[in-house]
Amino acid sequence: MAEQKTVTFIITRQDGPDSAPYEETFHIPYRPNMNVISALMEIQKNPVNANGEKTSAVQWDMNCLEEVCGACSMVINGTARQSCAALVDQLDQPVRLAPMDTFPVVRDLIIDRERMFDALKQIKGWVPIDGTHDLGPGPRMPEKKRQWAYELSKCMTCGVCLEACPNVNDKSTFIGPAAISQARLFNSHPTGEMNKSERLEGLMEEGGVLGCGNAQNCVEVCPKGIPLTTSIASMNRATLVQSFKNFFGSDNAH
Amino acid sequence: MEHREYFNRRLHSLLGVVPIGLFVVQHLIINHFVVYGEESFNKAANFMASLPFVTALEIFVIYLPILFHAILGVYIAFNVPTYNNKSYGYFRNWMYTLQRITGIITLVFIAWHVYQTKVQVALGNVELDYNLMADILNQPFFFWFYIVSVIAIVFHLANGLWSFCVHWGIAQSPRAQQIVTYITVGVFFVVSYIGIRTIIEFTMGA
Ligand code: SF4
Ligand code: FES
Numbered sequence: 001m002a003e004q005k006t007v008t009f010i011i012t013r014q015d016g017p018d019s020a021p022y023e024e025t026f027h028i029p030y031r032p033n034m035n036v037i038s039a040l041m042e043i044q045k046n047p048v049n050a051n052g053e054k055t056s057a058v059q060w061d062m063n064c065l066e067e068v069c070g071a072c073s074m075v076i077n078g079t080a081r082q083s084c085a086a087l088v089d090q091l092d093q094p095v096r097l098a099p100m101d102t103f104p105v106v107r108d109l110i111i112d113r114e115r116m117f118d119a120l121k122q123i124k125g126w127v128p129i130d131g132t133h134d135l136g137p138g139p140r141m142p143e144k145k146r147q148w149a150y151e152l153s154k155c156m157t158c159g160v161c162l163e164a165c166p167n168v169n170d171k172s173t174f175i176g177p178a179a180i181s182q183a184r185l186f187n188s189h190p191t192g193e194m195n196k197s198e199r200l201e202g203l204m205e206e207g208g209v210l211g212c213g214n215a216q217n218c219v220e221v222c223p224k225g226i227p228l229t230t231s232i233a234s235m236n237r238a239t240l241v242q243s244f245k246n247f248f249g250s251d252n253a254h
Numbered sequence: 255m256e257h258r259e260y261f262n263r264r265l266h267s268l269l270g271v272v273p274i275g276l277f278v279v280q281h282l283i284i285n286h287f288v289v290y291g292e293e294s295f296n297k298a299a300n301f302m303a304s305l306p307f308v309t310a311l312e313i314f315v316i317y318l319p320i321l322f323h324a325i326l327g328v329y330i331a332f333n334v335p336t337y338n339n340k341s342y343g344y345f346r347n348w349m350y351t352l353q354r355i356t357g358i359i360t361l362v363f364i365a366w367h368v369y370q371t372k373v374q375v376a377l378g379n380v381e382l383d384y385n386l387m388a389d390i391l392n393q394p395f396f397f398w399f400y401i402v403s404v405i406a407i408v409f410h411l412a413n414g415l416w417s418f419c420v421h422w423g424i425a426q427s428p429r430a431q432q433i434v435t436y437i438t439v440g441v442f443f444v445v446s447y448i449g450i451r452t453i454i455e456f457t458m459g460a
Contacts, residue, residue, distance in 0.1 A: 240264075
């Protein structure tokens with residue numbers, strides 16, 4: 001029998017939130033069409049590193065396995081992306097895996113995306129309809145606009161755009177592209193629009209839309225093809241109008 | 255103050271274009287008079303120096319805006335980013351990094367340029383005329399220092415103009431931003447030409 005082909009993985013590991021990162025190399029038996037997750041599963045089955053030493057299994061996050069939940073995002077050969085959609089045959093070898101360290105690392109490849117949810121809170125990324133009585137149906141949305149908004153709604157909060165953004169890191173409060181685009185999505189929703197100014201206020205708070213430095217990596221890396229830079233420019237304009245209203249006052253309710 | 259960071263960022267972007275950007279272009283165009291001869295240059299420089307309220311103009315149109323733009327700019331360049339051009343080598347990411355590098359070059363140059371001209375004139379060591387600049391630019395080191403700095407400054411201005419259009423929501427769609435890129439590349443070449451031509455002219459001797 002021919003010798004078993006292997007693939008080499010060099011993985012940046014970290015035992016806990018406060019411990020120092022280190023690299024560990026693994027040789028994994030090759031199977032056609034394997035993806036990064038199936039390689040990690042091989043390590044889980046047989047956690048032995050390239051030196052033949054037994055080690056702890058590498059930890060990672062995953063859910064859907066079809067690029068819709070975003071949980072499995074990590075840095076693969078220097079670029080942040082979903083590991084479930086990364087086919088080993090299409091990657092340069094050895095394959096390097098690292099956590100998206102823009103976020104706090106929990107363990108190995110698992111990170112904590114809490115700042116993304118804080119950002120959604122800052123921009124009030126929802127449509128408030130809860131109340132004491134039934135409000136009845138909301139206004140209808142034109143089909144064309146629905147299709148357009150659907151594209152923005154595809155965001156899965158994976159964090160790849162924040163990882164690629166030079167302005168998002170632990171020194172900065174910048175909320176990142178995803179939440180800015182969500183503000184645009186909810187502000188164009190016929191019901192969400194009723195609370196438009198509250199979201200714009202959120203974008204004008206610290207870390208808001210002007211924290212963007214136009215490096216535009218986000219739009220290049222977003223797996224959902226969301227027009228993030230257009231959303232940012234559009235929110236730049238909307239907050240500008242809002243700040244004029246705030247400063248000079250407006251005869252419309254704002 | 256409410257929304258302080260937001261306000262500072264807006265002001266930073268605005269000041270870069272008005273008045274600083276306009277001043278830089280104006281300054282280079284006035285200097286370009288040297289191409290028509292020493293006389294022309296001296297006349298133009300003296301005219302600028304004899305504008306009414308010149309001190310107030312300098313303080314409010316030049317010094318204070320540049321100071322604000324520079325201080326916040328240094329903070330933005332050093333405190334915020336993790337530069338990642340190696341992993342994400344896209345065009346705009348390079349522009350992002352270059353914008354910060356050229357900003358720092360501009361700051362060093364302005365500090366030196368003001369010391370070498372304004373301060374020396376004020377101290378009475380030299381006189382503000384053609385010879386002052388000709389003497390400086392005929393030293394090879396300063397010649398290249400000025401050439402590199404002018405290119406950096408004009409880059410910072412042209413690319414800053416592009417960012418301005420995005421920050422103020424003027425160019426939103428990819429196509430609009432692309433068109434603004436072409437326009438600002440044009441601005442870069444035209445203004446660079448004016449600046450470099452001027453510097454070379456000073457070394458040709460009268
Ligand atoms: S905008 Fe795109 S890259 Fe960013 S979190 Fe959403 S899906 Fe991920
Ligand atoms: S596991 Fe859901 S995107 Fe990869």
